[in-house]
Amino acid sequence: MSDLKQTPLHQWHIDHGARMVEFAGFAMPVQYEGVLAEHATVRDAVGLFDITHMGEVFVEGPGAGAWLSGLITNSIIKGEPGKVTYTAMCNEQGGTLDDMLIYRLTEERWLVVMNASNHDKIVDWMQRHLPAEGVTMDDASDRTGLIAVQGPDSQDLVGRLEALAPHVAPIAELGFYTHIAVDGPGGEWIVSRTGYTGEHGYEIYLPAGAMLAAWEELLARGEDLGVRPIGLAARDTLRFEACYCLYGHELSEDWTPLEAGIGWAVKLKKKAGFIGRDALAAQKEAGIPRTLIGLEVEGGPIAREGCPVLAGDREVGHVTSGTFAPTLQKKLALALVEKDFAEADLMVEVRGKRLATRHRALPFLAARVKGDPRAERALS
Amino acid sequence: MIPDDRKYTQEHEWVQVEGDAGVVGVTDHAASELGDIVYVDLPDVGAEFSAGDSVGSIESVKAVADLYIPVSGEIIEINEALDGDPALVNNSPMDDGWMFKVRLADPGELETLLDAAGYEDLLGK
Incomplete structure (x- = not known):
């Protein structure tokens, strides 16, 4: 270094x-x-x-x-x-x-x-x-x-x-x-x-x-x-x-x-x-042509950057960022997908395993930036 | 101090003999290097592996690490508690954070692993 x-x-x-x-x-x-x-x-x-x-x-x-x-x-x-x-x-x-x-x-x-x-x-x-x-x-x-x-x-x-x-x-x-x-x-x-x-x-x-x-x-x-x-x-x-x-x-x-x-x-x-x-x-x-969406993977591993996103057997996009969200206590991913599949049932492929996902609205966590620094916020 | 009641691998796993089985986990050093662990992917009970096989993975917030099996044999039990509480691996890597138990196919393999002094040398390098 x-x-x-x-x-x-x-x-x-x-x-x-x-x-x-x-x-x-x-x-x-x-x-x-x-x-x-x-x-x-x-x-x-x-x-x-x-x-x-x-x-x-x-x-x-x-x-x-x-x-x-x-x-x-x-x-x-x-x-x-x-x-x-x-x-x-x-x-x-x-x-x-x-x-x-x-x-x-x-x-x-x-x-x-x-x-x-x-x-x-x-x-x-x-x-x-x-x-x-x-x-x-x-x-x-x-x-x-x-x-x-x-x-x-x-x-x-x-x-x-x-x-x-x-x-x-x-x-x-x-x-x-x-x-x-x-x-x-x-x-x-x-x-x-x-x-x-x-x-x-x-x-x-x-x-x-x-x-x-x-x-x-x-x-x-x-x-x-x-x-x-x-x-x-x-x-x-x-x-x-x-x-x-x-x-x-x-x-x-x-x-x-x-x-x-x-x-x-x-x-x-x-x-x-x-x-x-x-x-x-x-x-x-x-x-x-493409849109950024939020996905939750329940159970299983984290879908990280680069993981393919699938609709059936068709690859329709990829994970751009994915991690364990500490405040929300969920495994979440942002994914860039073909627009026509933005609301479809999607799976992510992680190290060869296909995992079911649920759609999550963006942002995952509402920012506390407009006024009250301790405002209650809705969790996606 | 590295406990001398078990054997160690170059990949920072430990195995402790319990009758005809070996209990396997990762060391303090491995847990600390990985950081906050949020998911452990364990092998299926009944699956058989050879020493050195990748049998699962350990995920921290930032990274994924392979979990290797130090000795050959059949998986006879996994630590179900890790599913709900993967942080056990950080909090108690050498005890409550154990990963799985394997029926030892060849107890002689244990002799090829590091003892506590050997593992301490490895960390010292």
Whole structure:
């Protein structure tokens, strides 16, 4: 693992018993005390994630907004500064290059946050499409730390950070998918009401040099809340229950965002168009061929990524993600299947055995993101 | 300390002799490496296997591992409790989390397995 990139918390993770794995070129903590305990901490209290591996690119200039808009599927131009937008970025064929967040920091300054696994591809794609003038790009990935604070007690905890204490009121008022930028230790800190867990939560972008102190301060000041560090394994089970797409699983260049169930983030009517628009419009017109569905396998093994989905003897799709859902206590799978079979009786094939499934509505677990961080929720 | 009342394999299983049968499970090390176990696929009672055969699987949240049989013979009992409570394997891998019992076809095979000291050496490497 010696040739892997390290986050500013690398030694901290090792010192605190994390099992480290390679992920997208980084050495990352996959778990500390165990995935089930960590998952429960985020659902019931609050957890901290080191997600510094994510890529951050600042884009600035009088033409920045219009140019970015032409690269992505969702609409960003109408949003005020402070807004965060989830979007896909597509190639000309409508295949998904990545899913990402776009922050409007000011009228002319934006932050694009992409998956670590796609960072090089996306930076290259953006550079190739960069206009000769009017827009500058600054890849800040190597100097930016990112801490996700997720769970019902996250608002309380974030406000205890000394650097954010003067901003407790605006942070408390942040709506889902909005942010504030403040001066903090080392420079600019960006705090957004975003996350990848289905819980009330925040993501804090900060200078890499300030990250270890902030992380330790959050753990120390949140001891009474039961705050714990959370690894990538629980990050995956948490996002899975909330049915948030994971690139390389639900999203791929081999299919479109319309098929992957994020058609709500595709605005075909955007005035100036965007790369992939015509292909997506044609697909919508012709009928979207595949759809993402939820399946439960009762008893038996877990149907994991890649397992064939069958209607009778016919293979009609594949499992994109499958695991044991800790909050729901069920073996569940997301599957991309031919549209005509989206409601059919389906079986999954796991290591040669065919298993019956039951359809489950998506999302498996409703996200607590709109208001009350401890809202009761219906379980699918 | 590795208990010296049983034998071990390179694949981190243990077998403990009980009359003419062997009780088989996975070691503390295996359970801890796998992480939280959520499903154990055990062989059918009555099925016969040769030493080293894959007879089932153990699934944690993140991964699947094959379950191998350390000695040849017929499966005479499986640990039904694992069906409802697979976490027994994490909580008590060497006792309540046992997997199955096999009627020993050739007790001499036990001599080819690791003793506690040998297994400790394996872990130390």
